[in-house]
Structures are given as structure tokens and as C-alpha cells.
Amino acid sequence: MIHGEPKRPGSACQPGQEGATLGRRGFLRGAALGGLGLAALGSLGGVIDASPSAAATQQPPAKAAHQWAMVIDLRYCNGCKLCTAACEAAHYLHEDQTWIDVFTMRNASGESYFMPRPCMMCEDPPCVPVCPVSANFRTDEGLTLVNQSRCIGTRICMNACPYQARYFNWSSPRPAPRQPFPQEPAWPVPQVEGTVGKCVFCAAMLPAGKLPECISRCPMGVLYLGDLETDVAVNGLGNTVKLSQFLADHDAVKFKESYGTHPRVFYILGHGQDLDTDTEGA
Amino acid sequence: MSKENPSIAEDHACDLGEEVTEPGELADVRASAMRPVLETPRWWWPAVLVLGAIVVLGIVAWVVQVADGLGVAGYNDRAFWSIYEADLVAFIGVSYGGAVVSAILRITKAAWRAPLTRIAEATALVTLPVGMLFIVPHLGSPWKIWELVWPPYWNLSSPILWDFFAVSTYLLATAVFFYLPLIPDLKIAQEWLDPNRPGLRSRACRRIYKALGGNWTGSAPQRRLLHGAIGLVAIMIIPMAVSVHSVLSFAFASSSRAGYLETIFPVYFVVAALYTGVALVVLSIAACRRLWHLEAFIHSRHFVRLGFVMVAFGAVYLYLTFTEYLIDGYSGTSGNAAWVHQVLLGRYWIPFWFYFVAAGVVPIVIMAFRRTRTARGAVVASGLVVFAMWVKRLVIVIPPATEPLVRSPLSAGGVLAGNWGTYHFTWVPISITVAATAAIPLLLLVLFRFVPILPIAEMEELAGPEERAESVAVPGLSSGDGFRPAAALGGRSLAASTSPPSAMGEEGGR
Numbered sequence: 189m190i191h192g193e194p195k196r197p198g199s200a201c202q203p204g205q206e207g208a209t210l211g212r213r214g215f216l217r218g219a220a221l222g223g224l225g226l227a228a229l230g231s232l233g234g235v236i237d238a239s240p241s242a243a244a245t246q247q248p249p250a251k252a253a254h255q256w257a258m259v260i261d262l263r264y265c266n267g268c269k270l271c272t273a274a275c276e277a278a279h280y281l282h283e284d285q286t287w288i289d290v291f292t293m294r295n296a297s298g299e300s301y302f303m304p305r306p307c308m309m310c311e312d313p314p315c316v317p318v319c320p321v322s323a324n325f326r327t328d329e330g331l332t333l334v335n336q337s338r339c340i341g342t343r344i345c346m347n348a349c350p351y352q353a354r355y356f357n358w359s360s361p362r363p364a365p366r367q368p369f370p371q372e373p374a375w376p377v378p379q380v381e382g383t384v385g386k387c388v389f390c391a392a393m394l395p396a397g398k399l400p401e402c403i404s405r406c407p408m409g410v411l412y413l414g415d416l417e418t419d420v421a422v423n424g425l426g427n428t429v430k431l432s433q434f435l436a437d438h439d440a441v442k443f444k445e446s447y448g449t450h451p452r453v454f455y456i457l458g459h460g461q462d463l464d465t466d467t468e469g470a
Numbered sequence: 471m472s473k474e475n476p477s478i479a480e481d482h483a484c485d486l487g488e489e490v491t492e493p494g495e496l497a498d499v500r501a502s503a504m505r506p507v508l509e510t511p512r513w514w515w516p517a518v519l520v521l522g523a524i525v526v527l528g529i530v531a532w533v534v535q536v537a538d539g540l541g542v543a544g545y546n547d548r549a550f551w552s553i554y555e556a557d558l559v560a561f562i563g564v565s566y567g568g569a570v571v572s573a574i575l576r577i578t579k580a581a582w583r584a585p586l587t588r589i590a591e592a593t594a595l596v597t598l599p600v601g602m603l604f605i606v607p608h609l610g611s612p613w614k615i616w617e618l619v620w621p622p623y624w625n626l627s628s629p630i631l632w633d634f635f636a637v638s639t640y641l642l643a644t645a646v647f648f649y650l651p652l653i654p655d656l657k658i659a660q661e662w663l664d665p666n667r668p669g670l671r672s673r674a675c676r677r678i679y680k681a682l683g684g685n686w687t688g689s690a691p692q693r694r695l696l697h698g699a700i701g702l703v704a705i706m707i708i709p710m711a712v713s714v715h716s717v718l719s720f721a722f723a724s725s726s727r728a729g730y731l732e733t734i735f736p737v738y739f740v741v742a743a744l745y746t747g748v749a750l751v752v753l754s755i756a757a758c759r760r761l762w763h764l765e766a767f768i769h770s771r772h773f774v775r776l777g778f779v780m781v782a783f784g785a786v787y788l789y790l791t792f793t794e795y796l797i798d799g800y801s802g803t804s805g806n807a808a809w810v811h812q813v814l815l816g817r818y819w820i821p822f823w824f825y826f827v828a829a830g831v832v833p834i835v836i837m838a839f840r841r842t843r844t845a846r847g848a849v850v851a852s853g854l855v856v857f858a859m860w861v862k863r864l865v866i867v868i869p870p871a872t873e874p875l876v877r878s879p880l881s882a883g884g885v886l887a888g889n890w891g892t893y894h895f896t897w898v899p900i901s902i903t904v905a906a907t908a909a910i911p912l913l914l915l916v917l918f919r920f921v922p923i924l925p926i927a928e929m930e931e932l933a934g935p936e937e938r939a940e941s942v943a944v945p946g947l948s949s950g951d952g953f954r955p956a957a958a959l960g961g962r963s964l965a966a967s968t969s970p971p972s973a974m975g976e977e978g979g980r
Contacts, residue, residue, distance in 0.1 A: 284547060291876050305876055318724050320631035321614075321623040340617055341540070341610020342630050346550045350726040352875040356550060356610060358541030381539055382610035447726055 252328040257414035263458030264408040267302035271402035278401040280364035287387035301459040307387035308451035315345035333373035339383035503922035521912035528905020548891020551871040553899040554608040556863035561601030567747030568594020573704040585767040588925045591648040593754040596913035629720035654927035656683035715739040728805030729870030745783035752852035770845040777848035829858035
């Protein structure tokens with residue numbers, strides 16, 4: 189026993205450790221090889237459709253010509269709600285079907301300010317994975333859309349959205365006269381009863397070079413349409429800014445950033461607000 | 471502990487069915503099990519017509535809802551989930567009782583379960599489809615429901631799709647679990663039914679017994695096979711039922727809303743289902759016992775034991791509720807704090823505290839005191855549990871769906887930030903809910919016109935041939951306490967529990 193004891197742990201342990209080391213090494217080697225293989229495949233893909241702008245902005249290799257975003261400059265919003273009205277008129281929505289809603293908020297010192305809230309067009313949208321029939325989808329230009337002809341109305345996406353950006357067609361929608369675009373996810377006009385709706389950034393108008401209704405009608409120039417791909421943002425007053433610099437200069441924030449949704453709507457604060465104050469788990 | 475003094479149980483043995491039937495009438499398990507099939511009681515048609523009318527009213531309400539949109543059901547964008555979702559959870563939840571009473575007691579070889587299993591399984595079989603049907607009024611576009619079974623549209627990351635898969639699988643398992651123990655009984659029923667008996671239903675019965683009874687002869691290999699199959703399904707159905715309620719809870723929990731985003735939810739839902747499931751079985755058994763005079767087989771102690779099982783789950787549920795609100799209230803993040811405040815002290819305090827009293831405290835109190843620990847006590851407690859737990863489901867579903875998500879930081883004093891939404895009850899969902907409730911007894915009334923209400927083969931087997939003969943002369947049981955001698959087939963428990971002081975433990979281990 190006495191002789192055996194110092195030996196035992198060694199002899200018992202050595203092969204075990206060896207085995208563990210080998211196993212770990214083997215695993216690491218395998219993982220490294222796998223990673224290299226994936227990287228090789230990835231670079232091959234990059235070579236095949238090389239897009240210099242994608243590399244420049246450090247975005248995941250994007251094939252789309254645009255990556256739409258929005259900037260909301262809260263410093264200038266006076267709460268006139270012309271954006272909401274213009275949107276509802278253009279899309280033949282009921283009064284409470286707010287693609288862009290304007291909330292009256294209070295900052296820490298109790299002063300009120302206004303906060304327009306469109307769809308956040310999240311890079312990781314919580315509404316998409318929960319739909320049982322895949323009625324929500326994200327386009328390659330970064331827009332989350334609803335296929336209303338597919339939607340069966342479970343409303344689980346309304347549950348998932350942390351921004352209260354979705355509504356439901358509880359009754360017959362407002363009839364719409366002949367539209368410039370066919371009724372499709374990019375232009376869901378008229379709405380479909382028994383389905384969920386939300387802001388689409390006027391997706392059908394963007395290819396024609398037209399600004400979304402809310403942006404072009406904002407008299408204060410609060411709302412900007414941005415494109416992460418070309419790094420440009422434009423507001424309804426015709427002001428054009430370099431997007432990345434504009435965001436950096438004004439310390440732009442995202443709403444409920446801690447939720448991991450990565451919104452593509454950026455807020456510029458100016459009233460002592462703290463949009464993150466009410467985010468849980470921050 | 472309930473049996474410290476056997477006379478107590480006997481005192482209350484027939485406090486549910488005061489009408490005393492002729493001695494010898496219930497002497498045979500076969501006769502009693504087949505009576506609902508063979509005889510039409512006076513109350514049967516009126517009961518079916520009234521219940522049927524209520525169901526029709528519910529269907530009319532649904533048609534109105536389809537015509538006018540979900541808005542007529544009181545829904546709005548700030549209360550997007552409410553009564554139908556609570557109904558879905560509650561009705562699928564109560565169907566759990568069949569799995570518990572039948573499968574768990576079967577696996578643990580609790581012999582006293584025997585006269586209860588058929589009624590428990592039948593209750594599960596009829597409540598589950600009714601619960602599943604709540605998917606239809608819940609949907610905004612029910613005419614597109616076929617998309618759920620169209621694989622190209624499936625989104626496998628969606629909890630609702632998995633709800634659908636899990637509940638469908640569970641429905642199949644429930645049907646199999648109902649059918650397997652029925653096979654030998656179908657053969658017995660076939661022999662029992664006069665082949666020359668006229669009438670449409672008798673013809674249908676004969677055809678059903680023949681078609682579903684198969685080639686059952688009762689030979690030893692067949693019985694071994696059937697026992698194996700029943701045991702296997704009994705084991706499989708428990709994790710299946712757990713999965714159903716876990717996935718059901720994911721539909722709520724896959725959210726960032728305070729009150730829905732709860733790690734406790736799957737367990738919470740499973741325990742709630744167990745709790746209400748046992749309660750519904752108690753109610754169902756009490757009704758069947760009364761209506762079809764099964765007092766000889768189903769005794770006070772059956773109710774008391776099920777009552778114990780029920781309050782055990784009820785105590786766990788109470789504990790989980792306490793944990794949930796304590797920790798969410800403690801966390802103090804604006805959403806959680808406001809939600810806990812809304813439920814405990816704010817707009818939802820009446821329904822919440824109603825749950826707390828009616829399904830949290832009172833059932834435990836009823837089952838704790840010997841005075842109230844009777845068949846009638848268990849039935850009262852079960853009725854409270856079924857209703858108050860439905861109310862609790864509303865308290866779970868509605869407040870988080872009305873939470874304001876775009877709001878200012880929490881105001882000083884901590885209570886309300888932003889405007890909470892409101893759900894308004896209307897006649898449409900209430901009619902549909904009442905109709906679904908009426909559909910359960912209606913379906914049971916119809917079902918027991920076709921299948922034996924007691925598991926004949928199982929009861930006879932558990933009684934054993936020698937004990938059957940013996941039971942005729944079990945002392946002390948024929949003394950006007952509602953038990954009939956031969957009816958002691960109703961459970962070995964009957965004979966056993968006269969001697970040992972704690973019958974529960976004894977038989978549980980057998």
C-alpha cells in the first residue's frame with residue numbers, strides 16, 4: 189500500500205491525462221481544420237462575388253445594393269405627428285394602425301419630449317423566428333416584412349416585438365383605390381383582415397428613389413433615410429449627411445440595445461433622455 | 471392518515487349518491503359497466519339537448535367572430551392575447567388528468583385506480599380535442615389554418631408550430647391510451663349486447679365492438695402483449711404530456727415582456743396542468759358515479775386519494791407562484807416591478823387573489839381537515855380548482871400582453887410607467903368558452919353510450935378470481951354503507967384498506 193500509493197495516482201493518472209490531452213488536442217485540431225475549411229469556403233465565396241463596399245463597411249458579405257436604416261433626430265421633433273398622418277393616408281390605414289407612432293415621453297427630470305417609433309428593422313428580428321408559417325421574413329436589403337397573404341394571425345410576433353411596432357387587423361381594413369404598386373409584402377395596401385401589419389419603410393418606393401412618406405412629410409427634418417451600404421442619409425428637407433459620421437458626431441443610440449435585436453433605427457438624443465433606462469437586464 | 475378510523479370513510483362513503491339502489495343490482499361489474507350502453511335514463515335526452523344547444527350557441531358566436539373579425543371578441547392591439555389563449559392552456563391542461571390518474575397510477579401499480587381509469591382516460595380523450603379547437607378562434611385567419619400542416623411553410627423555430635406538433639402527438643397517444651385497455655372490454659361488451667337488440671345505436675355498437683375489438687380472445691400471449699403495450703404507452707404519455715405544456719409555455723416565454731419572459735414557465739404550466747387535470751377527473755368521476763350509479767365501485771376514499779394527489783400539485787403550484795412574484799418583484803426592473811404591482815395590487819388584484827384563495831388555500835384546507843376530507847369536500851375543492859385556475863390563466867395571459875413597451879423610465883415610487891392596454895370581455899368569447907365547457911359533458915354522455923364506463927377486464931383482473939369469490943363475504947362492507955358485496959371487485963383496495971391503518975402507503979407500493 190505504502191509503496192503502491194505514490195505510484196498509483198501517477199500510473200492511474202498518466203494515461204488518463206494523456207487521453208484527455210490527446211482528446212482535447214484532437215478536438216482542437218479538428219475544430220481548427222474545420223474552421224480553416226469554413227474560412228476557405230467563405231473566402232472562395234468572397235472571391236466569387238467580390239464586393240469592395242462590403243469589405244469596407246465590415247458588414248457580413250452583402251449582395252444587396254442597399255442596407256436601409258433610419259436616423260431619428262429627437263432634438264427637432266415637435267410632436268406634430270404629421271409623419272403618422274401621412275403614413276396612414278398613403279397606406280389606407282385605420283387611425284390606430286400606426287406604422288410610425290409618436291410617443292410622448294418624459295426624461296429623468298420630468299420634462300416631456302417626443303419619440304417617433306417606426307419599425308426598427310432589426311438585424312436580428314425577434315418577430316421572424318416565432319412565426320409558425322414563416323410569414324415574417326427579412327429581405328437582403330435588411331427590411332423585415334410581413335407576407336399578409338401567408339399570415340394566419342397567431343399574433344406571436346406581436347408578443348415577440350419589444351418595440352410594440354406591430355398591430356393586428358381586428359376588423360375589415362380601409363379599402364384602398366388603385367395603387368401604384370401591386371399588393372405585396374413591400375406594399376401591403378390595402379391591409380388584409382385577420383393578419384398582422386407593421387411599418388415597411390415604404391419598401392416598394394425605395395427602388396424608385398423616393399423617400400418613405402413619413403420622412404418626406406416631416407416638416408422638421410427629424411427623420412432621415414439611411415443606407416449603410418453607401419453610407420448616406422437624407423431627410424425630408426433635402427439635407428444629406430454622411431451616415432457613419434453623423435451617427436458618431438451625435439452619439440446616436442439604438443432603442444433597447446440590450447435586447448440584442450440590433451435595430452437599424454438610430455436615435456439622436458438632445459433632451460437628456462436615456463432610452464436605455466427602461467431596458468430590462470441591462 | 472385518512473384511514474386512522476375506517477368508519478370515517480364509511481360514514482362518508484355515499485355522501486355523493488344518496489339514492490340507494492336495490493341490492494344485487496350493482497352486483498356485477500359487467501352489468502354496471504354496460505348499463506349506460508344498454509339503458510337510456512330519463513335525463514339523458516334533455517341533458518344532451520341542453521348541452522347541445524349551448525354548444526350551438528358557441529358555434530354561432532364563432533361564426534359572428536369570423537364575419538366581423540377578432541375585434542368583436544374584445545381584442546385590440548394593446549391586448550392582443552387574452553381569453554382564447556387562456557382557454558387553450560386551461561382546456562389542454564385539464565386533459566392531463568387522464569394521463570396522471572391513469573398512467574402514473576398504473577405505473578406505480580396503485581390498484582385502487584382501477585374503477586377510475588376508464589372515466590379518467592375518456593375525460594382526457596374528450597377534453598383534448600376541445601382544447602385543441604381553441605386554436606381556431608384564437609387565429610385571426612382561421613381559413614388559413616391548413617398552412618400549419620403544409621410543410622413548405624413550416625418554421626421550425628416557432629414555438630407555436632411545435633405546440634401544434636406536440637398537441638397532435640399527444641392527442642394520438644391519448645386515443646391509443648384510451649383504446650388499448652378497451653380492447654378486452656369490447657369483446658365483453660360484444661357478448662353482453664343482445665345480437666337481436668333493435669335500434670340504430672345497438673347496430674352501431676355491435677359494428678364498433680366488432681371492428682375495434684379485433685381478434686381478442688384473452689389468451690395468455692395476447693394479454694401479455696396488451697399489458698406490455700399499455701405499460702409502454704403509460705410511460706411514453708407522461709413525457710409527452712410534459713412536452714405539450716412546456717412547449718405551450720414557450721409560446722408565451724419567447725418574448726421580452728415582463729410576466730412572459732419567465733424561466734419558471736414550463737414547470738409552472740406542467741404543474742398547473744397536473745393540478746387542474748386531477749381536479750377535472752374528480753369532477754368527472756363524481757358526475758359519472760352519480761348519474762350511472764357507480765357508488766358500489768367508486769368510493770369516498772377514491773375521492774379523498776385523488777384529492778390528496780390534487781392538493782399536492784396545488785401546493786407545488788402555490789410555491790411556484792410565490793417564487794415567481796417574489797423574484798420578479800424583487801428584481802425591480804421597470805417592466806417586472808410594474809407587472810407584479812399590476813397583478814398583486816393593481817388592475818388584476820381581484821382575479822389574482824381569487825385564485826390565491828380559491829385554488830391556493832381553500833383546497834389544501836379542505837383536504838387537511840378530517841371533517842371536510844370527504845368525497846363532497848374533494849368535489850367542492852376540485853370545482854374551485856378548475857374555475858379558479860382558469861381565472862389564474864387569464865391573470866397569466868392578459869397583463870403582460872397589455873404591457874406598455876415604449877414608455878418613460880420608471881417614475882418615482884415605482885409603479886406605473888406608460889399606459890397599460892385593456893381587454894374588454896364580450897359575449898362572443900364567453901359564449902365560446904361556455905360552449906367548450908358544455909362540450910365536455912356532452913361528449914362524455916355520448917361516449918359512454920358506446921363504451922363500457924368501467925374497465926371491466928382490468929377490474930376483474932385486479933380483483934382476481936379467488937378474491938372475487940371472497941369479496942362476496944367481506945365482513946363489514948355490506949352494512950348499509952353503500953358498498954355492495956360483490957362490488958368489492960371495484961378495487962382490491964376495498965378489501966385491503968379495512969385492516970391496515972394507512973391504506974395509501976400500502977397500496978401505493980403494491
